[in-house]
Amino acid sequence: MFDRHYAVWPKGVPKHLTLPATSLYENLELSVRRYPTKPALIYYGSALSYAALKDHVDRLAGWLEHVCGVRRQDRVLLYMQNSPQFVIAYYAIQRLTAVVVPVNPMSKTEELRHIARDTGASTILCGQDVFAFAQPLLGHELQHAIVAAYADYVTPYHLRPNDIVQPDVVAAPRMPVPAPAIAWNDTLAANHAAGPHKATHDDWCVLPYSSGTTGAPKGCLHSIRGVTATLFGSIAWNPATPESVQLVTLPLFHVTGMQNSMNAPLFNGATLVLMTRWDRKVAADLIRRHRVTHWRNITTMCVDFLSDPDSANWDLSSLIGIGGGGAPMPKAVAAKLKEFTGLEYIEGYGLSETIAATHINPVSNPKPQCLGIPVFDVDSRIVNPDTLEELGPNETGEIVMAGPQIFLGYWNRPEETAQVVFERDGKRFFRSGDLGYYDDEGYFYLVDRLKRMINASGFKVWPSEIEAMMYAHPGIREVCVIATADAHRGETVKAVIIPNEGATLTPDDVQAWCRERMAAYKVPRVITFAESLPKSATGKILWRVLQDEERAAAKPDAAD
Structure with missing residues (x-):
């Protein structure tokens, strides 16, 4: 077990986590029971309570079960921008113990076709802004489509104060939906009741797509147990409460946004302030209006945010945690962020195959442009990529890791799965394909990529x-x-x-x-x-x- 980093482990934080046995849907149920009237989602000034969120989840799940025929472990494509509908659809699929296949909303028809064929999915939930790319698949790869207009969850301007600038895709009115597709609101109006929710930690849960090492995109299959490990770990590493308010700018189809900006805050009973499109001035406005406490982002968002000429005058006083990754944070930008907020930018590292972070910087002792240290129950090492021989500190090799969040394998690709996993010390290690090293204190750094990415x-x-x-x-x-x-x-x-x-x-x-x-x-x-x-x-x-x-x-x- 790699334990060099234990000397810098955050004080008061356990090194092992006992994972809750609840499913993702049960996490939502518990938050609803605790905080039924509390805002779960705030979307361009309009709020949806926890009770209302669950009501919409249950009614959509009923339609998926009774009309679309979705059953346990069936794959369902989720092809939307950040929106209340994304969150509702995600949890409706979980309600049926089916498998969410999150699709980048920038994908086009042929990319969708590959994922639909690969997963065997017959149902897609999509935004009306991208429906044109999914429509050619209906009657062929796909049999059912539910089409959402994001504007349906935003109160009209004349009915609410303090108007917030909306992107065009949110302001666009609902458009007619041609058969055999159906409009989102019609599925909820049908008010079908889903059957009993039954799930175990071994059930499949989510299937994000990554290209692995070579070739066409591959599905990374995760169980409820694996997803629970990183969402629960996120809360334990960056302590939050039900009073926390999370600004959601990371795309929710991506594992980091899915786990840190959606699943973890909803588990905790916190409030999500959703943005469909990145806009630095709107982000600053939302932070001020809703007293946002936590913001996970990618480095380029933070760079853009602080490059605004007015950024020095923005009220960011409510923020108590900010971090992310995607690329090393430039030192000058990190310094400017600390000047404005008093906060260190906390960088982390993870992959689609690990359903978010395996390494995060300690909040009390971060290092710049660093991946961080292995988190709860993660055994990470550096090995020679040719021989798998373990290397020592400051020696560059391939980053590998074992832990509860490691994926079950690439969907229907056992040979390619076998190429990226190996056994050592009774553990199943995943080969990241990334070259890096760790320093004398056990902090990991990225150097290059073995993967062609x-x-x-x-x-x-x-x-x-x-x-x-x-x-x-x-x-x-x-x-x-x-x-x-x-x-x-x-x-x-x-x-x-x-x-x-x-x-x-x-x-x-x-x-x-x-x-x-x-x-x-x-x-x-x-x-x-x-x-x-x-x-x-x-x-x-x-x-x-x-x-x-x-x-x-x-x-x-x-x-x-």
Whole structure:
């Protein structure tokens, strides 16, 4: 057991957690019994109590069971922006002991098709803003669609004081929903009653998608036990009370937002202040209005927030905890944040395969640009990626970890699961694919990635997936996707293309083609053309050669 970090373990915090035996839905039930009239959600000035939240969850679950035929362990796609409907849909699926498949709302039709086919899901719950991408799947991969208008949970302007600026997608009125899809409000109006809730910690719970190490996106299957480990751990590591108010700006389809900004606060009886789209001025307004106490974000959000010329005048006095990850927090930004709030930015580290954090900085003793230390019941080590031999402090190798939150495996991919897990000391370790080291005190640091992955503002982009899609372009003969430095996003996507003979391509044309077929964060921001690509003796494109050249060119002394 790795215990070097115990010397800096937070005082008064246990090293082992006895996990509650309740399911996610039962967590909500208990909060409703304790705080029925308390606001569970606040959405652009409109509140939904805990009792009302559960009522909507139960009625939606009844429709899913009786009309859509959702049964225990069935997979259900959840394809929405942050909204009350996302939270309600998530817990309605849990109510049936089915499996939530959270889908990035930036995904397009072909990306949806892959996930629908891979999971065998027949039902999707989606926002009306993205329904057009799901509609072609109805009658084919999908049989049922429930379409939500976010405006339904916002009180009209003339009925509420202190108007808050809403993004267009929230202000948009409800649109007609063509059959066989059905409008969200119609499912609730039907008032179907779901059957008894029966769940154990071994039941499947959520199936977020990650590309793992190579190839098309893969589902990371988690049990209720694993999800409970990180949501309960979040509360124990960053103490909160039912009076806590959480600003929700992280996307809820992502495991960090799902666990730290939704499941943990609802377990605790706290209040969620939801934002559908990031807007720094609106975020500051919401912090002031609702006396927000906790805010989890990605580093780029915090950078944008503090770059506003008015940020020094914002009332942030209610904040008692702020942190996140996605990319190392620049020291200058962390210093500015501490000047404005008196708070340290607490960085952490986790993956889709670990359903949020396995490492977090101690609140009382954080280190900058650091992943943190292994949290409750996590045994994390550094190993040689070729031999799995354990390495010592300050030696760079692959970060591996064992713990209750480690996924059950990649959905229907036992061989690929076997490639990323191994047994040692009677424990099942997961290979993160990330290169790092730990210092003498047991703090872990990220150095590089074994995985071929691009981290664009916290969104994970998998080059092989982008390449596979770009090869469908009639003018592209060969393409290699790599990461390139970006002042705002940290990293962004670059495509090096060999055009087909006679093809006339421009970067703008290729980007426009990509925008029609893939999520915006995946579209290459930089496109160059070449006569050849480096290849191995077997003809395999040597992407790492291009990546190394790109990083070398980006170094400050590259021109010397």
